[in-house]
Amino acid sequence: xxxxxxxxxxxxxxxxxxxxxxxxxxxxxxxxxxxxxxxxxxxxxxxxxxxxxxxxxxxxxxxxxxxxxxxxxxxxxxxxxxxxxxxxxxxxxxxxxxxxxxxxxxxxxxxxxxxxxxxxxxxxxxxxxxxxxxxxxxxxxxxxxxxxxxxxxxxxxxxxxxxxxxxxxxxxxxxxxxxxxxxxxxxxxxxxxxxxxxxxxxxxxxxxxxxxxxxxxxxxxxxxxxxxxxxxxxxxxxxxxxxxxxxxxxxxxxxxxxxxxxxxxxxxxxxxxxxxxxxxxxxxxxxxxxxxxxxxxxxxxxxxxxxxxxxxxxxxxxxxxxxxxxxxxxxxxxxxxxxxxxxxxxxxxxxxxxxxxxxxxxxxxxxxxxxxxxxxxxxxxxxxxxxxxxxxxxxxxxxxxxxxxxxxxxxxxxxxxxxxxxxxxxxxxxxxxxxxxx
Amino acid sequence: xxxxxxxxxxxxxxxxxxxxxxxxxxxxxxxxxxxxxxxxxxxxxxxxxxxxxxxxxxxxxx
Numbered sequence: 473x474x475x476x477x478x479x480x481x482x483x484x485x486x487x488x489x490x491x492x493x494x495x496x497x498x499x500x501x502x503x504x505x506x507x508x509x510x511x512x513x514x515x516x517x518x519x520x521x522x523x524x525x526x527x528x529x530x531x532x533x534x535x536x537x538x539x540x541x542x543x544x545x546x547x548x549x550x551x552x553x554x555x556x557x558x559x560x561x562x563x564x565x566x567x568x569x570x571x572x573x574x575x576x577x578x579x580x581x582x583x584x585x586x587x588x589x590x591x592x593x594x595x596x597x598x599x600x601x602x603x604x605x606x607x608x609x610x611x612x613x614x615x616x617x618x619x620x621x622x623x624x625x626x627x628x629x630x631x632x633x634x635x636x637x638x639x640x641x642x643x644x645x646x647x648x649x650x651x652x653x654x655x656x657x658x659x660x661x662x663x664x665x666x667x668x669x670x671x672x673x674x675x676x677x678x679x680x681x682x683x684x685x686x687x688x689x690x691x692x693x694x695x696x697x698x699x700x701x702x703x704x705x706x707x708x709x710x711x712x713x714x715x716x717x718x719x720x721x722x723x724x725x726x727x728x729x730x731x732x733x734x735x736x737x738x739x740x741x742x743x744x745x746x747x748x749x750x751x752x753x754x755x756x757x758x759x760x761x762x763x764x765x766x767x768x769x770x771x772x773x774x775x776x777x778x779x780x781x782x783x784x785x786x787x788x789x790x791x792x793x794x795x796x797x798x799x800x801x802x803x804x805x806x807x808x809x810x811x812x813x814x815x816x817x818x819x820x821x822x823x824x825x826x827x828x829x830x831x832x833x834x835x836x837x838x839x840x841x842x843x844x845x846x847x848x849x850x851x852x853x854x855x856x857x858x859x860x861x862x863x864x865x866x867x868x869x870x871x872x873x874x875x876x877x878x879x880x881x882x883x884x885x886x887x888x889x890x891x892x893x894x895x896x897x898x899x900x901x902x903x904x905x906x907x908x909x910x
Numbered sequence: 911x912x913x914x915x916x917x918x919x920x921x922x923x924x925x926x927x928x929x930x931x932x933x934x935x936x937x938x939x940x941x942x943x944x945x946x947x948x949x950x951x952x953x954x955x956x957x958x959x960x961x962x963x964x965x966x967x968x969x970x971x972x
Contacts, residue, residue: 495924498924505932509936882943883943
């Protein structure tokens with residue numbers, strides 16, 4: 473399927489932009505810079521650190537009611553069973569099996585709008601939690617110190633390697649093995665360490681929870697659902713080294729995905745043997761993640777030249793203090809990168825679902841229908857791509873500035889953020905070049 | 911409009927506009943910063959509760 477997806481992924485190209493590429497990159501970078509200086513001129517107090525949302529008692533009652541919980545658990549279990557069943561027992565041809573599309577489009581891309589709109593919904597529906605919960609235990613082993621989020625980073629790295637590097641990552645059998653192994657490891661860890669494991673070790677739940685911080689719906693300190701400013705929710709992201717690694721991995725992998733579609737890259741790597749492909753693509757992925765991580769750590773640590781208010785910085789130092797600003801940027805990149813892919817390839821998930829197990833069924837009556845490529849123009853897609861990246865970075869700049877207003881003295885507030893501004897402008901320009909250049 | 915485009919006016923405006931905006935915002939920010947107290951006394955935002963120890967002691971003296 474990967475071969476099928478490649479031409480669709482990032483379908484908006486240079487020719488679809490309403491302005492020259494250099495002007496698009498300049499304007500996007502300028503929008504971020506102008507936003508920053510406007511904030512520097514008018515915004516001196518942290519506003520998101522103390523904001524409290526409006527409690528939604530009725531919604532909390534509905535969501536926490538036993539029938540709702542059971543419904544969410546059932547939907548989660550059914551989804552897992554369908555993916556595994558189709559991958560193991562469905563058509564062995566990637567183009568005729570819905571499981572790869574369900575995993576790479578519906579779940580991996582769909583988790584973004586789902587978490588942004590519904591907030592913390594993945595956790596109650598997580599089928600791995602449900603399965604692990606069936607093994608009743610009186611006590612659980614304590615999670616090792618300092619392990620928080622690192623297992624999730626490792627799992628995410630494995631998934632991204634499968635998606636972006638491994639040439640057979642879209643084979644149904646490979647999907648079946650990956651999902652099966654992932655489920656076994658996480659359920660086993662969940663039985664040993666208890667439900668706390670999934671909050672720090674299950675990559676998909678951790679990813680969904682991170683995205684959900686930017687949702688207008690979230691849980692307050694008392695556990696009740698509340699309607700809040702999304703940026704105030706974002707400011708509650710844990711300041712942990714594992715979260716910094718997770719977001720840098722997401723940004724770096726998206727950058728590598730863009731680079732690996734450049735004609736300059738494909739020309740040089742098109743004739744490689746399988747082993748060479750694995751080595752070159754793996755090194756490329758590592759290099760992209762390392763560059764993004766290095767740039768962010770450098771920018772965050774350089775801000776440390778200014779004096780910092782005591783007691784504000786958490787366990788991950790200044791990178792941890794600013795890591796929440798990477799979340800809207802990561803979402804902007806993901807929307808820019810996956811929008812056309814999800815809109816077109818996502819239809820394939822419905823069309824193939826009519827016969828999930830390759831038995832000649834036509835459950836949905838869609839047999840013989842084809843993907844509709846005409847419902848979105850390439851110009852519209854290019855606009856969404858650039859708009860998502862610019863909006864993501866502006867929200868990132870606002871979040872970073874608000875945190876800086878808490879960290880730095882007013883006299884140093886503007887200048888202390890120059891390194892972070894430079895990194896944001898570089899990310900913006902690089903992001904647009906990656907999704908639009910060919 | 912065609913004449914404007916051929917002269918590159920929209921492109922020039924797109925390039926110069928943000929620069930002028932940034933210059934204006936920097937001037938406002940500098941003007942605001944000029945009115946701030948010295949670094950040692952700065953920030954002293956009661957909500958954040960990080961008033962320097964010296965300032966607190968000074969305030970308590972009769």
